[in-house]
Amino acid sequence: MKVLKSSGEVREGSFEEQEVKRAFWHTTAHMLAQAVKRLYPEARCGIGPAVDEGFYYDFEFPAAFTEQDLPALEAEMYKIAKEALPVTVEEVTEKDALRYMGERGECYKQELIRELSDTGKDRLTFYRQGEYAELCAGPHVMNTGLIRALKLTSVAGAYWRGKEENRMLTRIYGISFPDAARLDGYLTMLEEAKRRDHRRLGKELGLFAIREEGPGFPFFLPRGMVLKNILIDYWRRLHEREGYQEISTPIMLHRELWETSGHWDHYRENMYTTVIDEREFAIKPMNCPGGMLVYQMEPHSYKELPIRLGELGLVHRHEKSGQMHGLMRVRCFTQDDAHIFMTREQIPAEIGGVLRLIDEVYTKFGFSYHVELSTRPADSMGSDEDWETATQGLVSALEDLGVAYTVNEGDGAFYGPKIDFHLQDSIGRTWQCGTIQLDFQLPMRFGAEYTGADGKKECPIMIHRVVYGSIERFIGILTEHYAGKFPLWLAPVQVRVLSLSEKSEVYARQVYEKLRQAGIRCELDERNEKLGYKIRAARLMKLPYILIAGEKEEREQQIAVRRRDAEEGRQDLGSMSLPAFISMLQKEAKAPVAL
RNA sequence: GCCGAAAUAGCUCAGUCGGUAGAGCACUUCACUCGUAAUGAAGGGGUCGAGGGUUCGAGUCCCUUUUUCGGCUCCA
Numbered sequence: 001m002k003v004l005k006s007s008g009e010v011r012e013g014s015f016e017e018q019e020v021k022r023a024f025w026h027t028t029a030h031m032l033a034q035a036v037k038r039l040y041p042e043a044r045c046g047i048g049p050a051v052d053e054g055f056y057y058d059f060e061f062p063a064a065f066t067e068q069d070l071p072a073l074e075a076e077m078y079k080i081a082k083e084a085l086p087v088t089v090e091e092v093t094e095k096d097a098l099r100y101m102g103e104r105g106e107c108y109k110q111e112l113i114r115e116l117s118d119t120g121k122d123r124l125t126f127y128r129q130g131e132y133a134e135l136c137a138g139p140h141v142m143n144t145g146l147i148r149a150l151k152l153t154s155v156a157g158a159y160w161r162g163k164e165e166n167r168m169l170t171r172i173y174g175i176s177f178p179d180a181a182r183l184d185g186y187l188t189m190l191e192e193a194k195r196r197d198h199r200r201l202g203k204e205l206g207l208f209a210i211r212e213e214g215p216g217f218p219f220f221l222p223r224g225m226v227l228k229n230i231l232i233d234y235w236r237r238l239h240e241r242e243g244y245q246e247i248s249t250p251i252m253l254h255r256e257l258w259e260t261s262g263h264w265d266h267y268r269e270n271m272y273t274t275v276i277d278e279r280e281f282a283i284k285p286m287n288c289p290g291g292m293l294v295y296q297m298e299p300h301s302y303k304e305l306p307i308r309l310g311e312l313g314l315v316h317r318h319e320k321s322g323q324m325h326g327l328m329r330v331r332c333f334t335q336d337d338a339h340i341f342m343t344r345e346q347i348p349a350e351i352g353g354v355l356r357l358i359d360e361v362y363t364k365f366g367f368s369y370h371v372e373l374s375t376r377p378a379d380s381m382g383s384d385e386d387w388e389t390a391t392q393g394l395v396s397a398l399e400d401l402g403v404a405y406t407v408n409e410g411d412g413a414f415y416g417p418k419i420d421f422h423l424q425d426s427i428g429r430t431w432q433c434g435t436i437q438l439d440f441q442l443p444m445r446f447g448a449e450y451t452g453a454d455g456k457k458e459c460p461i462m463i464h465r466v467v468y469g470s471i472e473r474f475i476g477i478l479t480e481h482y483a484g485k486f487p488l489w490l491a492p493v494q495v496r497v498l499s500l501s502e503k504s505e506v507y508a509r510q511v512y513e514k515l516r517q518a519g520i521r522c523e524l525d526e527r528n529e530k531l532g533y534k535i536r537a538a539r540l541m542k543l544p545y546i547l548i549a550g551e552k553e554e555r556e557q558q559i560a561v562r563r564r565d566a567e568e569g570r571q572d573l574g575s576m577s578l579p580a581f582i583s584m585l586q587k588e589a590k591a592p593v594a595l
Numbered sequence: 596g597c598c599g600a601a602a603u604a605g606c607u608c609a610g611u612c613g614g615u616a617g618a619g620c621a622c623u624u625c626a627c628u629c630g631u632a633a634u635g636a637a638g639g640g641g642u643c644g645a646g647g648g649u650u651c652g653a654g655u656c657c658c659u660u661u662u663u664c665g666g667c668u669c670c671a
Contacts, residue, residue: 322597550630
């Protein structure tokens with residue numbers, strides 16, 4: 001497959017190559033625009049790039065455009081493919097480009113052209129296929145006939161240039177391939193991913209629920225609560241090992257505190273407030289001011305530092321409607337927070353320690369993650385020097401440990417720069433989980449101090465950090481990552497005991513009671529149903545182990561064991577004694593933290 | 596918040612032109628006493644998200660509203 005660059009250079013490459021694939025999708029995006037202009041001549045084009053999975057194109061339609069209108073566009077695009085139009089590139093002057101777009105009413109394109117020449121872009125190119133031409137830097141594939149399979153997947157709104165104050169355009173998403181088989185494969189993969197959706201699994205497995213009575217406020221059901229508690233338990237052990245002390249601060253504090261911390265000025269829109277005895281209170285959106293107050297309750301010496309105060313803090317934030325997403329984005333969540341108070345000299349070691357801790361946890365769950373460094377935002381407080389020092393502190397910690405990261409300009413918290421850890425969900429969307437934020441502001445605003453070796457009062461530096469991020473979001477990610485098949489140590493229910501018939505009910509119950517006594521999370525299915533039916537039910541719940549207790553097992557004082565994950569192709573492990581099974585289980589679910 | 600779509604039994608969904616609200620699974624009862632992914636029969640279960648309107652009559656048409664879904668923006 002040949003790719004045409006804007007210089008006119010032609011390169012041969014395969015569809016599997018990133019550059020070729022993107023050129024392929026980009027050309028398909030142009031075909032979409034071409035089809036739109038054929039069917040809706042009054043529509044105006046925005047931009048239409050290739051993305052990681054396919055492409056999109058933004059349009060302003062004269063009348064409402066809905067998903068029902070997609071098939072007609074798809075048909076027109078197939079027609080354009082069949083026409084096998086050659087794709088060519090030509091250099092144009094700004095004047096010609098503006099005139100061409102002006103004649104066609106393309107005001108968005110004109111805006112782009114003006115902006116490109118204002119930013120000193122000396123070369124403008126048009127790509128042309130048949131009657132359709134547009135401003136584009138390429139590259140593209142060389143013929144529309146190469147696109148043999150395509151699908152327009154969804155319609156969504158998107159602000160022009162991504163800015164909330166701009167007009168909202170209609171964005172059409174799609175994907176294309178050089179053959180039908182690959183398109184089918186892609187669509188099947190999407191179906192698979194839907195099966196892992198934590199919202200679906202959360203319902204099916206009885207983990208959590210969100211109801212109309214509390215939008216964005218999740219309910220944890222018994223099984224989900226077990227999972228949450230296991231994660232908390234693991235977290236506590238780790239933090240004990242790492243020298244953290246755990247605290248708990250109030251969920252609601254007086255307005256003055258939030259004024260001192262700066263939240264009232266910088267975060268007010270997201271805070272819930274209430275009035276008690278005619279005084280205004282805010283429900284905490286973050287735990288830091290509470291942690292700050294704990295630090296200040298007694299005087300500190302440099303010898304005590306670093307002080308690491310951990311808190312599983314329940315925070316509430318008013319996320320705008322339309323932004324919630326299962327457990328991933330909620331209005332009330334538990335942060336596995338900690339605030340570290342330290343001297344300037346301790347910064348590298350402490351940041352390094354947190355980086356290692358986060359890596360240990362993510363590795364434990366088998367996650368791959370990427371790291372971003374977010375720098376000073378427009379709405380922020382503090383001096384330039386402090387921001388510079390703080391940002392430099394994070395950079396050198398990352399570089400000392402050889403962590404690869406990308407920079408996210410202007411995306412830091414209002415009080416300091418941050419390192420973010422992003423994890424992927426089942427369809428490849430990424431979610432920020434862990435974060436490490438360095439803060440010079442808050443200790444200063446609160447007048448926090450410690451006594452140095454020379455007897456002088458100094459202001460400590462503070463780290464805010466979370467590992468899971470939010471336990472809710474982390475559970476969402478975990479559920480999708482494991483597709484609901486939680487490893488034994490995390491599984492809310494580890495074993496289900498099945499009686500074979502009414503004759504084996506008593507024995508099955510005995511087995512169940514013994515497992516419970518051994519501390520194994522188990523359930524008993526003594527319903528009067530066939531074995532196949534009960535196995536199916538247990539399999540659908542994705543339980544790690546199924547035990548069958550029938551008359552034969554009772555005679556031999558054994559149980560028949562069936563496991564969820566086939567080992568060497570076997571799910572049926574045959575019969576064994578209960579003590580043997582229990583010790584096998586205990587070995588498999590061994591303590592998650594090496595202390 | 597914005598653009599688009601959706602909401603019917605516990606769950607997944609059907610419901611034609613506006614004319615007495617349905618299926619499968621789940622649940623309860625009965626029969627069967629069963630060996631590794633669904634035994635059979637019977638029964639209970641609905642203010643069709645909420646509020647208003649049009650109509651002799653609304654799950655169905657119109658308006659408002661809430662929630663959810665796909666995105667945008669924002670964020671853990």
